[in-house]
Amino acid sequence: MTPTGPSTATIPGTNDGSHGGASRRDGDPNAFNPLFRLSSEEIEEIGERFQKIHDEVKADLGERDAQYIRSIIEFHRRLTALSRIVLMASRYPPAWLLGTAGLSTAKILENMEIGHNVLHGQWDWMNDPQIHSSTWDWDTASTAASWKHSHNYVHHTYTNIIGLDKDVGYEFMRVDPKQKWSPEFLAQPFINVLVMLFFEWGVAIHDMDLEAIKKGKKSKKAIMADLKGIGRKAGRQVLKDYVLFPALSGKHWKKTLKANFTANIVRNIWSNAIIFCGHFPDQAYTFTEEEVADETRGGWYVRQLLGAANIEGNDTFHLMSGNLSYQVEHHLFPDMPSSRYKEIAPKVKALCEEYGLPYNTGPFWQQWLMVQRTILRLAFPGGGETPKPGPYVAPPEPPRQERTVQGVEGPIKAFP
Amino acid sequence: MTTPLLPDDYFALLDPRWSTREATGTVLRVKSETDEAATVVVRPDHPWPGHRPGQYLRIGAEIDGIRHWRAYSLTSDPDHPRGLVSVTIKTVEGGKMSPWFTEVCGPGTSVFLGNVEGEFALPDPLPEKLLMISAGSGITPIWSMLRELQRRGRLDDVVHLHGTRTAEGFIFGAPLRELAAENDGYKLHEQLSADDGRLTTENLDDLCPDWRERSACLSGPREMIDAFTEHWEAEGIADQLQTERFQPVIGTGDAEVGSGGTVSFVVTDKEATCEQGISILVGGEEAGATLPYGCRMGICHTCVGVLREGQVRDLRSGEVHGEQGETVRTCVNAPEGHVVIEL
Ligand code: FES
Numbered sequence: 168m169t170p171t172g173p174s175t176a177t178i179p180g181t182n183d184g185s186h187g188g189a190s191r192r193d194g195d196p197n198a199f200n201p202l203f204r205l206s207s208e209e210i211e212e213i214g215e216r217f218q219k220i221h222d223e224v225k226a227d228l229g230e231r232d233a234q235y236i237r238s239i240i241e242f243h244r245r246l247t248a249l250s251r252i253v254l255m256a257s258r259y260p261p262a263w264l265l266g267t268a269g270l271s272t273a274k275i276l277e278n279m280e281i282g283h284n285v286l287h288g289q290w291d292w293m294n295d296p297q298i299h300s301s302t303w304d305w306d307t308a309s310t311a312a313s314w315k316h317s318h319n320y321v322h323h324t325y326t327n328i329i330g331l332d333k334d335v336g337y338e339f340m341r342v343d344p345k346q347k348w349s350p351e352f353l354a355q356p357f358i359n360v361l362v363m364l365f366f367e368w369g370v371a372i373h374d375m376d377l378e379a380i381k382k383g384k385k386s387k388k389a390i391m392a393d394l395k396g397i398g399r400k401a402g403r404q405v406l407k408d409y410v411l412f413p414a415l416s417g418k419h420w421k422k423t424l425k426a427n428f429t430a431n432i433v434r435n436i437w438s439n440a441i442i443f444c445g446h447f448p449d450q451a452y453t454f455t456e457e458e459v460a461d462e463t464r465g466g467w468y469v470r471q472l473l474g475a476a477n478i479e480g481n482d483t484f485h486l487m488s489g490n491l492s493y494q495v496e497h498h499l500f501p502d503m504p505s506s507r508y509k510e511i512a513p514k515v516k517a518l519c520e521e522y523g524l525p526y527n528t529g530p531f532w533q534q535w536l537m538v539q540r541t542i543l544r545l546a547f548p549g550g551g552e553t554p555k556p557g558p559y560v561a562p563p564e565p566p567r568q569e570r571t572v573q574g575v576e577g578p579i580k581a582f583p
Numbered sequence: 584m585t586t587p588l589l590p591d592d593y594f595a596l597l598d599p600r601w602s603t604r605e606a607t608g609t610v611l612r613v614k615s616e617t618d619e620a621a622t623v624v625v626r627p628d629h630p631w632p633g634h635r636p637g638q639y640l641r642i643g644a645e646i647d648g649i650r651h652w653r654a655y656s657l658t659s660d661p662d663h664p665r666g667l668v669s670v671t672i673k674t675v676e677g678g679k680m681s682p683w684f685t686e687v688c689g690p691g692t693s694v695f696l697g698n699v700e701g702e703f704a705l706p707d708p709l710p711e712k713l714l715m716i717s718a719g720s721g722i723t724p725i726w727s728m729l730r731e732l733q734r735r736g737r738l739d740d741v742v743h744l745h746g747t748r749t750a751e752g753f754i755f756g757a758p759l760r761e762l763a764a765e766n767d768g769y770k771l772h773e774q775l776s777a778d779d780g781r782l783t784t785e786n787l788d789d790l791c792p793d794w795r796e797r798s799a800c801l802s803g804p805r806e807m808i809d810a811f812t813e814h815w816e817a818e819g820i821a822d823q824l825q826t827e828r829f830q831p832v833i834g835t836g837d838a839e840v841g842s843g844g845t846v847s848f849v850v851t852d853k854e855a856t857c858e859q860g861i862s863i864l865v866g867g868e869e870a871g872a873t874l875p876y877g878c879r880m881g882i883c884h885t886c887v888g889v890l891r892e893g894q895v896r897d898l899r900s901g902e903v904h905g906e907q908g909e910t911v912r913t914c915v916n917a918p919e920g921h922v923v924i925e926l
Contacts, residue, residue, distance in 0.1 A: 233648030288884035320877030
């Protein structure tokens with residue numbers, strides 16, 4: 168694990184106007200949004216620097232990366248096959264537990280590190296038709312096509328622009344004070360739990376554009392076409408997890424069905440947590456349409472940086488989160504292989520430090536609790552901007568302790 | 584049962600060759616032909632559908648994690664008793680795949696087998712008199728045809744003119760000389776360009792006075808084909824000449840840097856012209872094509888299309904890239920010369 172240093176998230180109340188360059192515009196909640204403190208030249212410069220990081224990695228992609236994704240895919244398939252076999256004996260509790268745990272892990276890997284990232288086109292450079300965003304499908308209720316539209320295009324292009332990025336609250340939750348309150352948000356704490364449990368279904372209907380349907384802007388035909396696509400995909404999923412595999416366990420089919428159901432729920436809760444922690448913790452900034460009108464490529468980069476938040480953790484944690492714990496890096500470079508995010512994180516941080524920009528990050532529980540707090544608070548009217556961290560500052564290098572041989576004058580390295 | 588995967592994907596865990604998702608093969612040996620050329624013998628993992636002598640095979644291989652594709656003439660007999668196939672490859676200096684095939688890949692390497700393509704074939708029915716003209720590595724399809732004639736016992740009256748820089752550099756030189764020694768019906772003329780200059784249309788009357796009466800098959804570099812085709816046309820007998828240019832037409836590199844180019848969209852069936860700095864997507868839309876797009880800035884991969892021909896320039900980095908079968912994002916790439924794209 169790379170040393171991440173003290174997370175900026177743990178420095179509370181840095182919003183006092185004392186940090187470099189911030190000018191206070193009275194009553195403007197965005198007074199400290201670093202995007203508005205940078206000159207347009209600086210923004211372009213930052214854009215170019217980020218692009219350079221991207222291009223360097225792109226030029227370096229090769230065998231090592233190809234091996235990585237293939238080994239993960241193979242591991243996933245082995246784990247799935249093994250878990251399904253173990254679950255045939257689901258009437259024995261240890262087998263049930265083992266099979267369910269294996270299947271949950273496999274599903275999480277498949278959705279996060281494999282599916283999400285392949286569908287982003289992170290592995291398209293290999294030119295392998297089997298591991299390609301145009302041919303991939305994943306083990307979840309939503310179709311690859313609708314996901315690529317709502318996520319790769321809408322969310323990653325208009326990230327955190329209120330009104331344009333439909334991932335801000337997914338059109339049925341209020342997660343940012345800039346969203347207008349209405350009484351239906353009172354049900355939000357309850358809906359939140361449902362969304363956690365059945366996340367894949369929420370994602371499946373997400374691309375249908377609920378907003379437009381409510382306003383009657385979407386034709387019946389378009390709605391039916393969407394429903395048909397979802398129905399076909401979801402039908403296959405349900406058939407597999409809730410009919411065919413349980414049937415393999417004979418008269419103990421109920422146990423296997425429960426195991427599959429549990430695995431899906433575990434996967435849902437986990438992916439929901441990781442994804443909500445990517446944009447809804449206090450540190451992340453949101454933007455209004457006016458603020459980002461005439462945005463340049465450099466501006467896009469800065470917005471991505473400010474709008475996302477990382478989660479700290481060890482390598483296994485990063486793998487299980489599909490490296491979305493490097494949400495900042497992912498948003499800067501959505502089509503860079505996820506396995507490279509960790510390597511470029513220090514470069515991103517260095518850029519943040521140089522230009523006085525924040526690098527949003529925090530430990531998992533802190534981030535998750537912040538999100539839950541926001542969801543509860545914003546169920547009710549009002550709610551102010553959350554405190555934002557200041558510019559990223561690299562942690563001081565810990566003083567190096569060198570072992571010396573006792574009884575000898577002066578420090579002599581024991582292990583040169 | 585295994586949705587969204589295929590049962591195949593799980594069988595492939597046991598043995599990758601069991602997968603029927605793609606046609607693959609294993610390299611049996613690489614036989615050096617000359618200093619610069621080698622024949623790669625492949626055992627297909629699935630039964631070989633057969634080919635006609637003169638056709639070429641699209642063959643793919645993974646080099647440093649990236650799959651590349653090229654087309655090479657098949658030089659094996661269509662009905663090889665053990666079902667083996669081979670392609671003969673000349674090393675292109677600075678090339679990506681040819682040096683890899685001739686120098687790096689060895690027995691046991693997996694390769695991908697694409698389609699067998701090409702219209703270049705022996706005339707049917709076989710005429711009395713044939714004229715074969717080849718130059719450099721253009722010999723490969725001609726070699727296949729000559730072998731076919733030999734097998735069918737129809738080497739009755741074949742004149743073969745081959746241009747090569749040196750006698751040692753003549754791919755299949757030794758077996759063809761032998762063939763000529765054993766068969767009165769096959770006359771081989773080697774023209775060494777280092778001594779006698781290149782093989783041109785002016786040599787025809789000397790080397791093969793009755794060329795106008797023969798069915799001719801010609802395989803060589805582009806300029807040579809153009810010159811010979813013109814010559815046959817001038818005589819009004821263009822229908823007696825079949826040609827194969829063995830160099831694929833890709834971004835020739837002589838167009839002015841980044842000057843744009845033309846695009847053929849094969850699915851929407853539209854032709855577009857892109858001025859300098861105009862992406863394929865914008866050019867296509869202006870020409871009236873309805874193309875998929877999302878972010879229009881290179882991040883969402885909604886706009887990708889498979890490149891059939893030509894090369895593109897990445898408008899962000901200026902890098903020129905692209906080869907047959909590669910998917911490119913139309914919103915951030917401009918044609919570099921002429922491109923054909925599957926969209
Ligand atoms: S339109 Fe998004 S990558 Fe081209």
